[in-house]
Amino acid sequence: xxxxxxxxxxxxxxxxxxxxxxxxxxxxxxxxxxxxxxxxxxxxxxxxxxxxxxxxxxxxxxxxxxxxxxxxxxxxxxxxxxxxxxxxxxxxxxxxxxxxxxxxxxxxxxxxxxxxxxxxxxxxxxxxxxxxxxxxxxxxxxxxxxxxxxxxxxxxxxxxxxxxxxxxxxxxxxxxxxxxxxxxxxxxxxxxxxxxxxxxxxxxxxxxxxxxxxxxxxxxxxxxxxxxxxxxxxxxxxxxxxxxxxxxxxxxxxxxxxxxxxxxxxxxxxxxxxxxxxxxxxxxxxxxxxxxxxxxxxxxxxxxxxxxxxxxxxxxxxxxxxxxxxxxxxxxxxxxxxxxxxxxxxxxxxxxxxxxxxxxxxxx
Numbered sequence: 134x135x136x137x138x139x140x141x142x143x144x145x146x147x148x149x150x151x152x153x154x155x156x157x158x159x160x161x162x163x164x165x166x167x168x169x170x171x172x173x174x175x176x177x178x179x180x181x182x183x184x185x186x187x188x189x190x191x192x193x194x195x196x197x198x199x200x201x202x203x204x205x206x207x208x209x210x211x212x213x214x215x216x217x218x219x220x221x222x223x224x225x226x227x228x229x230x231x232x233x234x235x236x237x238x239x240x241x242x243x244x245x246x247x248x249x250x251x252x253x254x255x256x257x258x259x260x261x262x263x264x265x266x267x268x269x270x271x272x273x274x275x276x277x278x279x280x281x282x283x284x285x286x287x288x289x290x291x292x293x294x295x296x297x298x299x300x301x302x303x304x305x306x307x308x309x310x311x312x313x314x315x316x317x318x319x320x321x322x323x324x325x326x327x328x329x330x331x332x333x334x335x336x337x338x339x340x341x342x343x344x345x346x347x348x349x350x351x352x353x354x355x356x357x358x359x360x361x362x363x364x365x366x367x368x369x370x371x372x373x374x375x376x377x378x379x380x381x382x383x384x385x386x387x388x389x390x391x392x393x394x395x396x397x398x399x400x401x402x403x404x405x406x407x408x409x410x411x412x413x414x415x416x417x418x419x420x421x422x423x424x425x426x427x428x429x430x431x432x433x434x435x436x437x438x439x440x441x442x443x444x445x446x447x448x449x450x451x452x453x454x455x456x457x458x459x460x461x462x463x464x465x466x467x468x469x470x471x472x473x474x475x476x477x478x479x480x481x482x483x484x485x486x487x488x489x490x491x492x493x494x495x496x497x
Contacts, residue, residue, distance in 0.1 A: 135437045137437055137440040137463055138151065138440055139152070142180075142423060143448060144342045144344065144423050145342030145379035145380075146340060147222065147335070147448040149181055149447075150178075151178070151180045151183075151461070152180070152233070152440055152446065152447045153179045153180055153181060153436075153447070154182065154183060154413070154425065154447060154448070155174050155179055155182040155183065155450065155454050156183060156450055157226040157296075158186055158482075161492045164198075164208060164211065164212070167212065168211065170458075171184075171202060171215065171219075173458040174221075174454050174458045175216050175220050175221035176219045176458075176462075177454075177458055177461045178220065178460045178461040178462055179221055179454070180354060181222045181223070182221050182223055182224070183224040183284065183294055183382075184209070184224070184225050184290075186296075187225045187228065187281070187285070187473060188200075188201070188229065188272065188281075189227060189228070189229050189277035189280075190230075190234075190277065200225070200227075201280070201281060201284070205284070209285075209288040209290075211237065211312055211464075213290055214289065222291040222292065223289070223290050223291055223292075224291065224292040224344060225285040225288075225290045225293050226293075226294040226296050226346070226463050227278060227296060228300070228301075229274055229296075229301070230300060231259050231260075231299050232255045232259070232262070233255075233258050236254065236273045240299050243443055260310075260311065262303075262442040263303045263310050263312070264309075264311045264312050268314070268316075271316065275326075275329050275330050275333050278330045278334060279330075279422045282341070283337065292344055293334070293343055293380075294345070297345050297347050297348055297360075298348035298360060298386060299387060299388070302348045302369045302386055303359045303370070303387075303388075304316065304323060304326040305324060305348075305360060308358045308359070309388075311324050317364055320369075322435065324368065324369055324372050327345075327369075327373070328372060328373070331373055331376045332376050335376060335377035341496060342379040343379050343380075344378070344379065344382055345380070346381075346382045346384065347369065347373075347381050347382070347383050348360030348384060349361055349362075349366060349383065349384065349385065349412045350362070350386040354402060356385060356386075356410070357385050357389040357393070357394070358389065359386045360386025366416060370416055370419045374422060378422070379423075380424070380425065381416050381422060381423075381425065382427070382449060383409070383416050383425065384412065385411045385428075391487070392483075395452075395479060395483045396408055397477055397478065397479050398476055398477040404434050405408050406428075407426070407429065407430060407435060408428040409426065409430050410426045410439060410444055410445065412426075413425070413444065417444065423446040424445050424446050425445060426447070426448055426449070427450070430453060431450070431474050432474075452475045452479075452482055454475050455493070455497070456475040456476075456494050456496045457472055457473040473496045475494075478495060480495055481493045
């Protein structure tokens with residue numbers, strides 16, 4: 134019944150057994166808890182699990198792993214091996230924060246503890262950080278992406294996803310990037326940072342598929358400040374495709390409210406299932422590469438329809454698979470009425486990360 138949803142797909146040289154993936158997700162769980170969560174979802178049959186927020190830098194947060202050192206490679210290998218044993222392929226979402234680390238340290242020294250206050254200070258500092266970053270640091274970060282990808286390969290990852298939001302998305306954004314050199318101004322210049330990262334990785338590593346998370350800014354009404362405008366999508370997509378990207382994961386740009394980028398059930402604009410698929414529609418106009426769509430996806434019938442109609446080639450879900458890790462198994466067995474549907478309350482998933490409470494799902 135769900136023949137398109139369950140059909141295999143090839144991304145670069147990677148064969149995926151169906152069109153369903155677990156979207157990159159920050160969880161705030163320890164290593165064993167994360168492995169357990171990933172493996173439950175993998176055992177249901179999803180083709181791909183993307184490990185979110187794999188930083189190119191080491192972190193001062195004790196629970197944050199990094200592929201920048203041998204210890205991190207060993208820990209990530211444990212995760213990758215466990216997911217492989219559970220039947221899924223694994224992608225590493227490689228990213229670099231657009232928060233100024235010196236500003237973070239100085240803020241902490243001031244004794245500020247309010248999450249909202251700290252986030253506002255960090256958000257307000259993004260434009261200056263991007264606009265004033267020395268070229269030497271730009272080159273250093275590009276090299277960190279290359280090295281992190283090499284380490285991802287050592288850890289056994291099947292694919293990498295370049296996180297085209299965060300720092301890359303802020304460099305791409307006409308709101309945050311006010312540089313007057315070759316990295317700022319025109320659309321071509323604002324795509325240069327991402328382009329050099331892609332080229333650095335592809336020139337060194339020929340055999341690993343590169344997925345690019347393309348963050349698109351919504352105007353009228355305005356949502357998101359990083360990322361690219363609709364009118365810029367064609368340039369970015371065609372440029373990245375020419376440099377060796379193998380697929381695109383398309384979503385709303387960062388630096389909006391959390392309930393916008395992870396929309397709640399009563400969101401004033403992103404109300405319906407597939408709420409971000411209109412962004413993927415724009416990308417599909419300009420590439421023949423596989424495009425993955427996201428946004429409040431939960432209904433097998435809806436997903437089968439959007440794949441059948443070539444709106445997307447794959448879907449990525451997070452909250453729905455956290456609500457029911459057996460989602461795909463129930464689809465395969467024709468038990469769709471037994472699926473526990475996510476209600477998009479965000480209470481124990483997205484909101485838990487803000488309140489530092491136990492991550493999970495109210496339906497679990």
